[in-house]
Amino acid sequence: MMRPGAKQYAVSRPLYSEESFAEEHQKVYRQRKSMLDHVKQYFTCDAKRAKNAALSLLPIIGWLRIYQVKEWLVGDIVSGVSTGLVAVLQGLAYCLLASLPPWYGLFSAFFPVVAYFFLGTSRHISVGPFPVLSLMIGSVVTRLVPEDGPVANITGFEGLSMDDQRVLVASSVTFLAGIMQLAMGVLQVGFVVMYLSDNLVSGFTTAAAIHILVSQLKFVLGLQVPGFSGPLAIIYTLESIFTQITSSNVCDIVIALIIMVVVFIVKELNDRFKSKLPVPIPIEVIMTVIACGVSYAFDFRTRYGIDVVGYIPSGYEPPIAPNVEIFQATAMDAFPMAIVGFAVAFSVAKVYSVKHDYTIDGNQELIAFGVSNIFGASFRSFAASTALSRSAVQESTGGKTQIAGLLSAVIVMIVTLAIGFLLDPLPKSVLGAVVVINLKGMLMQVREVPYLWRRDKHDCMIWLVTCVGAILLGLDIGLAVGLGVELISVVLRVQFPRCSVLANFMGTDIYKDRKDYINVIEPEGVKIFRIPSPIFFANIDFFKRKLVEAVGFSPLRVLRKRNKALRMIRKMLKKGDLQWSPKGYLNTSFGSIDEKEYDSNLEELDLPTDFKDLPVRIDWNAELPANIIVPRVDLHSLILDFAAVSFLDISALKELKTILKELIRVEVQIYIVACDQYILEKLHHCCFFDDEVQPSIFFLTLHDAMLHIMEKHPQSAERKSNYDKISTSFTVHNPEGNFWRNDRKGSDPECKL
Amino acid sequence: MMRPGAKQYAVSRPLYSEESFAEEHQKVYRQRKSMLDHVKQYFTCDAKRAKNAALSLLPIIGWLRIYQVKEWLVGDIVSGVSTGLVAVLQGLAYCLLASLPPWYGLFSAFFPVVAYFFLGTSRHISVGPFPVLSLMIGSVVTRLVPEDGPVANITGFEGLSMDDQRVLVASSVTFLAGIMQLAMGVLQVGFVVMYLSDNLVSGFTTAAAIHILVSQLKFVLGLQVPGFSGPLAIIYTLESIFTQITSSNVCDIVIALIIMVVVFIVKELNDRFKSKLPVPIPIEVIMTVIACGVSYAFDFRTRYGIDVVGYIPSGYEPPIAPNVEIFQATAMDAFPMAIVGFAVAFSVAKVYSVKHDYTIDGNQELIAFGVSNIFGASFRSFAASTALSRSAVQESTGGKTQIAGLLSAVIVMIVTLAIGFLLDPLPKSVLGAVVVINLKGMLMQVREVPYLWRRDKHDCMIWLVTCVGAILLGLDIGLAVGLGVELISVVLRVQFPRCSVLANFMGTDIYKDRKDYINVIEPEGVKIFRIPSPIFFANIDFFKRKLVEAVGFSPLRVLRKRNKALRMIRKMLKKGDLQWSPKGYLNTSFGSIDEKEYDSNLEELDLPTDFKDLPVRIDWNAELPANIIVPRVDLHSLILDFAAVSFLDISALKELKTILKELIRVEVQIYIVACDQYILEKLHHCCFFDDEVQPSIFFLTLHDAMLHIMEKHPQSAERKSNYDKISTSFTVHNPEGNFWRNDRKGSDPECKL
Numbered sequence A, B: 001m002m003r004p005g006a007k008q009y010a011v012s013r014p015l016y017s018e019e020s021f022a023e024e025h026q027k028v029y030r031q032r033k034s035m036l037d038h039v040k041q042y043f044t045c046d047a048k049r050a051k052n053a054a055l056s057l058l059p060i061i062g063w064l065r066i067y068q069v070k071e072w073l074v075g076d077i078v079s080g081v082s083t084g085l086v087a088v089l090q091g092l093a094y095c096l097l098a099s100l101p102p103w104y105g106l107f108s109a110f111f112p113v114v115a116y117f118f119l120g121t122s123r124h125i126s127v128g129p130f131p132v133l134s135l136m137i138g139s140v141v142t143r144l145v146p147e148d149g150p151v152a153n154i155t156g157f158e159g160l161s162m163d164d165q166r167v168l169v170a171s172s173v174t175f176l177a178g179i180m181q182l183a184m185g186v187l188q189v190g191f192v193v194m195y196l197s198d199n200l201v202s203g204f205t206t207a208a209a210i211h212i213l214v215s216q217l218k219f220v221l222g223l224q225v226p227g228f229s230g231p232l233a234i235i236y237t238l239e240s241i242f243t244q245i246t247s248s249n250v251c252d253i254v255i256a257l258i259i260m261v262v263v264f265i266v267k268e269l270n271d272r273f274k275s276k277l278p279v280p281i282p283i284e285v286i287m288t289v290i291a292c293g294v295s296y297a298f299d300f301r302t303r304y305g306i307d308v309v310g311y312i313p314s315g316y317e318p319p320i321a322p323n324v325e326i327f328q329a330t331a332m333d334a335f336p337m338a339i340v341g342f343a344v345a346f347s348v349a350k351v352y353s354v355k356h357d358y359t360i361d362g363n364q365e366l367i368a369f370g371v372s373n374i375f376g377a378s379f380r381s382f383a384a385s386t387a388l389s390r391s392a393v394q395e396s397t398g399g400k401t402q403i404a405g406l407l408s409a410v411i412v413m414i415v416t417l418a419i420g421f422l423l424d425p426l427p428k429s430v431l432g433a434v435v436v437i438n439l440k441g442m443l444m445q446v447r448e449v450p451y452l453w454r455r456d457k458h459d460c461m462i463w464l465v466t467c468v469g470a471i472l473l474g475l476d477i478g479l480a481v482g483l484g485v486e487l488i489s490v491v492l493r494v495q496f497p498r499c500s501v502l503a504n505f506m507g508t509d510i511y512k513d514r515k516d517y518i519n520v521i522e523p524e525g526v527k528i529f530r531i532p533s534p535i536f537f538a539n540i541d542f543f544k545r546k547l548v549e550a551v552g553f554s555p556l557r558v559l560r561k562r563n564k565a566l567r568m569i570r571k572m573l574k575k576g577d578l579q580w581s582p583k584g585y586l587n588t589s590f591g592s593i594d595e596k597e598y599d600s601n602l603e604e605l606d607l608p609t610d611f612k613d614l615p616v617r618i619d620w621n622a623e624l625p626a627n628i629i630v631p632r633v634d635l636h637s638l639i640l641d642f643a644a645v646s647f648l649d650i651s652a653l654k655e656l657k658t659i660l661k662e663l664i665r666v667e668v669q670i671y672i673v674a675c676d677q678y679i680l681e682k683l684h685h686c687c688f689f690d691d692e693v694q695p696s697i698f699f700l701t702l703h704d705a706m707l708h709i710m711e712k713h714p715q716s717a718e719r720k721s722n723y724d725k726i727s728t729s730f731t732v733h734n735p736e737g738n739f740w741r742n743d744r745k746g747s748d749p750e751c752k753l
Helices: A018-024 A035-043 A047-057 A059-065 A069-097 A103-108 A111-119 A131-144 A162-186 A190-195 A198-221 A233-243 A250-272 A283-297 A300-304 A324-356 A362-378 A388-396 A402-423 A428-437 A440-455 A457-473 A475-495 A540-551 A555-575 A595-599 A650-665 A677-685 A702-712 B018-024 B035-043 B047-057 B059-065 B069-097 B103-108 B111-119 B131-144 B162-186 B190-195 B198-221 B233-243 B250-272 B283-298 B300-304 B324-356 B362-378 B388-396 B402-423 B428-437 B440-455 B457-473 B475-495 B540-551 B555-575 B595-599 B650-665 B677-685 B702-712
Strands: A008-014 A500-505 A511-513 A520-522 A526-530 A578-581 A584-587 A637-641 A669-673 B008-014 B500-505 B511-513 B520-522 B526-530 B578-581 B584-587 B637-641 B669-673
Touching: A008 B702, A047 A059, A047 A362, A059 A111, A069 A103, A069 A131, A069 A198, A069 A283, A069 A388, A069 A402, A069 A428, A103 A111, A103 A402, A111 A362, A111 A402, A131 A162, A131 A198, A131 A324, A131 A475, A162 A190, A162 A324, A162 A362, A190 A324, A190 A362, A190 A475, A198 A233, A198 A250, A198 A324, A198 A428, A198 A440, A198 A457, A198 A475, A198 B650, A233 A457, A250 A283, A250 A300, A250 A428, A283 A300, A283 A428, A324 A362, A324 A388, A324 A475, A388 A402, A440 A457, A457 A475, A475 B475, A520 A526, A526 A540, A526 A702, A540 A650, A555 A578, A555 A650, A637 A702, A650 A669, A650 B198, A669 A702, A702 B008, B047 B059, B047 B362, B059 B111, B069 B103, B069 B131, B069 B198, B069 B283, B069 B388, B069 B402, B069 B428, B103 B111, B103 B402, B111 B362, B111 B402, B131 B162, B131 B198, B131 B324, B131 B475, B162 B190, B162 B324, B162 B362, B190 B324, B190 B362, B190 B475, B198 B233, B198 B250, B198 B324, B198 B428, B198 B440, B198 B457, B198 B475, B233 B457, B250 B283, B250 B300, B250 B428, B283 B300, B283 B428, B324 B362, B324 B388, B324 B475, B388 B402, B440 B457, B457 B475, B520 B526, B526 B540, B526 B702, B540 B650, B555 B578, B555 B650, B637 B702, B650 B669, B669 B702
Parallel strands: A526 A637, A637 A669, B526 B637, B637 B669
Antiparallel strands: A008 B008, A500 A511, A500 A520, A500 A526, A578 A584, B500 B511, B500 B520, B500 B526, B578 B584
């Protein structure tokens, strides 16, 4: 058994139950904060806290103070200009997703950026339109103001053109989402985005990419497709596209294809020669300018009948008040928007904050996006988050702070105020092509599926359910379904763990699953049951069943049989059919006994067996008088290994107590080992203990309990091996460190150790 | 330290890492069943399986074979008659909740019972109307066929009277709920009711009781109240009642009050003298008969204008086909009905099955209720489950099997076919009073709240949210909200556990939270971090933060500083500003170094420190040349205690690997101890290991890892106590079982042990 030269593990210490350990080692009294203390602390205010709060509310103060003009400014300017050009293009393009006139996209790339400049904690993300959010806005907009069919019944729509109605809807829902974000930030519940796991977000954005792809088909093909919303909208859209596919505009298709191929190739080159290029080639901007010029020169609009961006009014429009009726109609849409917009921006921001080693604050980010959206919505922009591709441009071209963001907003403003009219002849198919080509990254996430399937079926299911759900049911419902499945999957994992019966490695304090090893031993009359997860309402029944399986009998049933047997014996003693002699019971009558007579008062059968007014305790495993048969119980001790039980709820606690009581009543001694201190405290607090279930059943480690049992039941030391059923005799490795330490007086020195 | 005469814990065995343990103890190869095997096994068919399947599908065969005519029949007959009388009364009363003509309640107390007789596994529950379900039906019925206002646009409603329309709705939604139950039973997903924890059900039924109470007020007060549905319906109902409370019918109030008082008192007496009464006094039936007689004799209807049951047609009506359009309109209502109906019946059945020691089968129960509802709905009955009070009558009057149930159905049939007309003059207020008085038990569940609050805030929140949600938002939405909160509460409990840093009890293998005890020691340079819960997407960030807090530095930041320092040193060596002599580095130039120059290529800074082309490895904790400053790291070993980690998901696995790598790269040796076998297998399976993170970091127990560390870092054995910072010297308890066993060759014999 002992490896020559191997390192040795040797321990000799007193044997501890939790009680004896607590006696010997005094615990430090730690004052727990009550809920009131927390509240008090939260509202305590002093100068330092006030200053910190102000600083954390206006992060710009923090980073502007350490701004290194010499080192950072050039990078910020280059980055700001590049990002600005991309922002103009994406603003126009993503506006198509939102089913709004293109120039509102320019507003969305301006107002939120300005507000974020003051409030945001991330220095690298480019705030502005995000395709998934734009699409979600688009679905609300087309639902309330469909292209054909009656608009929703909302006071405030009267006298407005369709586009104005749509802008009102988009800005109102953005306003509402902003309020929700602001409220979440103020209430400090930014942690909820934790529930959007990587898999969920990946599945969700893949689905969004497919939605976006489908929604852009009409621009790429030059078709008129009505906006559908609600579950299965994607199917209806595809149906509509395919029924009229013969009337596609060939010119649009050709333009789109050329743009896509060129942009794709140059982007790949950008990626490959990343380290060699000072700034990635802004191929989208270049292609757009070319397309714009060509379209103008050859008058594509009238010659080929293609759909162009058209008139862009220069300058900003007056602020707009959100419409409360629209709030009511879109509350269920605004919430997922608030969550998704924030979650995406936060996850992108987190990546850059780790890379550049600064901290971002989730709750402050919520406040920043909330205010940005509220501010933006007041000026007719729609919901802002960040687009991964644009943020990548801002960071990779050397942006160091949100100064770059602000400069990009200035570029957008210049386009809005001065040169917007130049974009007039730009074909919408070009914008569509730009959107589609930017989906590559999102669509490639599909490659995760086989990887996840091999690694973890649960995680794969979450991905697939979220993705398929979001494709078919729509992004909002799909997200809810994905979240639900994800939460259930956590519960399921906790709920059905693998219980096991442990056995000992001879001569050690090591216990492992008895099914996994051959040379392990289970002392006779002792079972060690390991509970490998928290216990709560949803799995307590499962554990009870597994425990009954492990011990091999139902304690309640045995208890009832015993109590019934006692009733019979008592009655027979009374009638004189049975007499007790010191040698045992003597049957004097041999009439058959009808068990059914003793079935009354079922509740009493569940009480502890009561031997009073009987001359002697009955040994249930010996032969009983009058051929009364009671199931044999070979177990005298049961050890429950609680090492992995990280919490217990009230239902579990009640049921656990019931089953422990039943076991104790059939004279099985229970030991609970390696229990967490907090659970132990909770048990005390919740009146878990009484005359039958006592705190003395808790032991420090499994081996402590086992040694204690061996002490009490020396015959169990003659153990049997689990598999070969031969009682093995032990080699004693170490006269001092022997295994079943045996210092009872007068104990059998031949005790096979 | 040692208690005289105390029992002793002594172990001496080889030191094991997981790898060395696996080498020495061969694991039994256990064939895991693949998903395919499970499917195959599921569809394998042989004679025995077929027989078992047939028996489990028709449980009646099982219990009829063991039916003991002599002992059981009398009980069944007495019970059947008593239950039948109660069933008639409750059928009529609960029908009011469903907003249907009263006699349809009699159908509901007949057809489902007959189907259940053949298919059910519980021998004691009384199948039939259940107030909560009836109320849920009522809300669907009044939504689709309101009293005033237009009925829903459903083909099939034409030419039907309002009552017929309502019956069609009720039977269709029942049919649909039945299909859902049947499907769940066939798919063996009966376990979903596990999620309806005791607290949830208690909160939900309390809310239902309040809804029922409010809905019965109109009968008790003799008012006409329109049916409201949807969120806040209860508020509107109360508003409507209070605006017309002055026109209440005094006669109705008096009748109802008398009935309530008498029934209440006699029920209390029944309870108190339970053991002395052979059969509880059927006071409700008696009072109803009296009220019926009085109402007829004094002609209450015309004299006091009170609302009576009215004409009850004798006999059954022809079957009815469910309406598919109603299916579509009520799918969202049928699902909670299917779940609630089954969950309540199953929980009642479980109580009796434990009491009388037989097994019930959840999935077969689902099938039984599914078929009962489908069968019943075809004959115009509405959704059946069980009422606790009626089942209590059936069991307490001696019912042994569903023969009693069948007899109760016969009683109901007799009333329907022959003597229904006698019930004609029964005032509805009597029925209302009977319903209200039966709510006592459900309403008294409110008493659980303070108990729960003291014991477990989480559980209390679930109760309150479910109850308040179900009251205000309606039963269906309330149930969904409660379920959501419950699932999140499980996730939350797993998510924010208490992490702790452990310390050792001198001379033992015991490790506890270092904050809890005074006389514990942490070996220098070693941290033991305990993770007390599963790790998954929602808490991996939390753990990372806690771990960084525990070790006291951010490994990534240190790594970057070191790599930057290396760059500088390399450059200085190249330029000749720095020279290496065997005594150390020699600075030859003292120009200031601008750290920012070395900020480029951030990704490379995260790679392992690479000492190649340097003359010597750098000791980061010594003084560095050229005043380069790198944060000092005093930690050489970190032990992660995984004893309570019951699962890991892919996100957690990825992040864990990242943080482990960062730590390894700053030369902190990681040890993971007490890791579950299945997690270890999963890590192997998911390519967790590579050149840096190796399987050899896993040790069997915390103490094994600690001994191993002491072996490698003998200077750490000169440990400092956590609090008093004095390096303690050890008493050796046991020359063989000494603690930091030291068998390296040539080791310092003075090593303070």
